[in-house]
Amino acid sequence: MSSPVQSVVQSVDWLTIAPPTLTAVVGLVVLVADLFVGERGKALLGWVSVAGLAVSLLALLPLRDGDRSTFCLAGDANACSYTADRFALVIQFLVLGGALLAALMSTTALKDARGGLPEGEFWFLLLSSAAGAALLPAARDLATLVVALEVASLPAFALVGLRYGDRRSSEAALKFFLSSVTATAVSLLGISFVYAATGTLHLTEIAGRIQDVDGQLETLTQAGVVLTLVGFAFKTAAVPFHFWVPDTYVGAPLPVAAYLSVVGKAVGFSGLILVTVVALPSYASVWGPALAVLAALTMTVGNVGALRQQPTRAYSAVRLLAWSSVGQAGYLLVPIAAAAYSDDGERSIGSTVAYALMYAAVNLGAFAVAALVARTKPLNRVSDYRGLHASAPVTALLLGFFLLCLAGLPPGVIGLFAKVTVFSAAVDAGLGWLAVVMAVNVVIALFYYLQWTALLFRAPEGAPGKHRATAPLTAAIALTGVLGIALSAAPQLVLRFAAGSGLF
Numbered sequence: 001m002s003s004p005v006q007s008v009v010q011s012v013d014w015l016t017i018a019p020p021t022l023t024a025v026v027g028l029v030v031l032v033a034d035l036f037v038g039e040r041g042k043a044l045l046g047w048v049s050v051a052g053l054a055v056s057l058l059a060l061l062p063l064r065d066g067d068r069s070t071f072c073l074a075g076d077a078n079a080c081s082y083t084a085d086r087f088a089l090v091i092q093f094l095v096l097g098g099a100l101l102a103a104l105m106s107t108t109a110l111k112d113a114r115g116g117l118p119e120g121e122f123w124f125l126l127l128s129s130a131a132g133a134a135l136l137p138a139a140r141d142l143a144t145l146v147v148a149l150e151v152a153s154l155p156a157f158a159l160v161g162l163r164y165g166d167r168r169s170s171e172a173a174l175k176f177f178l179s180s181v182t183a184t185a186v187s188l189l190g191i192s193f194v195y196a197a198t199g200t201l202h203l204t205e206i207a208g209r210i211q212d213v214d215g216q217l218e219t220l221t222q223a224g225v226v227l228t229l230v231g232f233a234f235k236t237a238a239v240p241f242h243f244w245v246p247d248t249y250v251g252a253p254l255p256v257a258a259y260l261s262v263v264g265k266a267v268g269f270s271g272l273i274l275v276t277v278v279a280l281p282s283y284a285s286v287w288g289p290a291l292a293v294l295a296a297l298t299m300t301v302g303n304v305g306a307l308r309q310q311p312t313r314a315y316s317a318v319r320l321l322a323w324s325s326v327g328q329a330g331y332l333l334v335p336i337a338a339a340a341y342s343d344d345g346e347r348s349i350g351s352t353v354a355y356a357l358m359y360a361a362v363n364l365g366a367f368a369v370a371a372l373v374a375r376t377k378p379l380n381r382v383s384d385y386r387g388l389h390a391s392a393p394v395t396a397l398l399l400g401f402f403l404l405c406l407a408g409l410p411p412g413v414i415g416l417f418a419k420v421t422v423f424s425a426a427v428d429a430g431l432g433w434l435a436v437v438m439a440v441n442v443v444i445a446l447f448y449y450l451q452w453t454a455l456l457f458r459a460p461e462g463a464p465g466k467h468r469a470t471a472p473l474t475a476a477i478a479l480t481g482v483l484g485i486a487l488s489a490a491p492q493l494v495l496r497f498a499a500g501s502g503l504f
Helices: 004-008 018-033 039-058 086-113 119-138 142-160 167-198 203-212 215-235 245-251 254-279 281-307 316-339 345-374 393-407 413-428 432-456 471-489 492-499
Strands: 068-073 076-084
Touching: 018 039, 018 086, 018 119, 039 086, 039 119, 076 086, 076 119, 076 142, 076 203, 086 119, 086 254, 086 345, 086 471, 119 142, 119 254, 142 167, 142 215, 142 254, 167 203, 167 215, 167 245, 203 254, 203 281, 215 254, 215 281, 245 254, 245 316, 254 281, 254 316, 254 345, 281 316, 281 432, 316 345, 316 413, 316 432, 345 393, 345 413, 345 471, 345 492, 393 413, 393 432, 393 471, 413 432, 413 471, 471 492
Parallel strands: none
Antiparallel strands: 068 076
């Protein structure tokens, strides 16, 4: 018979937790190394960070079969705090891949800042945030979920406001921080209500116990469900928790804005999926309608906001991408809401995962091109892209391709198929009204995506300017371009996740 001490001691499956652990360790190595290297060696820290993220990505390969868990309750192998299932591995691939591309863009941004961005601190914060983001999709209890959410978020606040003496950056960081802290506080209150009603933090146990909650605690439980969703809705930039997005993206260094647009959303959506579909399926009547309304509001407000951007306004390109990301968040919410009404919830969640993978590749590509243009035109207006084909024909073609993918038009086939998959999830779940709202929003989005695309191939005003490309920035643009084109040629590589088999 084992002693009480032995019952709580267990071995750690280091291979299972390797991806987030390696990212965190490299972050610590970079932070310590920064104390000992001179100014000439600072650039090496960036390449160490890029290599560390690449190794963390490779660490996913031995786990590709999924279904590995660790930190489980004694005597209950189904109640674990960390599970590397198929869903977790796909989101970890998205997170670490997005962080790697953001890191490639950052090497150029740090060089151009000429000391305006502290390199050691920048890489430590980026890697720390990526480690938290990689931990979150594998978290299977609410405590680990909240810790991962905050580890991903807190370094991001600092990254946004890291530029020395930049008032716009400081204001953006403060707005981001205050709104996030408020959302997290509300979410923690909701988690405390759920814990009070069920007596457990493990998602699988919550799913079983919450169905048998005492009638006197029913209202408390429903309030807990709604409040718990608030923090994750903020991370996804869902309306009305979206107001921080445009100013934050404009105030942050462009690679950080790109990171937030993809990795930040992945964190929010994976947390939202785990809380709703895994922990609270019996309360689908509460979170299903709420998410459906949020999806409709988010895609509408985001697309209308992008439509209103003036091409000649300073930073209008970044603001358009920011509002576009809000609109895209609405599309991503549709399948999660549909899971509440569908008999095959995993298929609906697969639609969100497939769409997120498409969005990550092409949106990072658009930000990488924006970072290239900003090197010679720092105000980054949409009008600055006029005649881009004359000075950088391949870059113009790729940006046009990325925008068409986001719009869902050929030759951006992967964007078209991803939108059809999300649309089908809404129709199959009986949410016809939401499918109609989505269709209207897709038409609205066509206008500003096509307007920007057409501008790329118009005759330039005056002599075409030269854009100073660097090897890391070129690599980031090339990687996203190759990935987008490959997925458009073989969309089944992503869309097979929409089948929903074995996601959890």
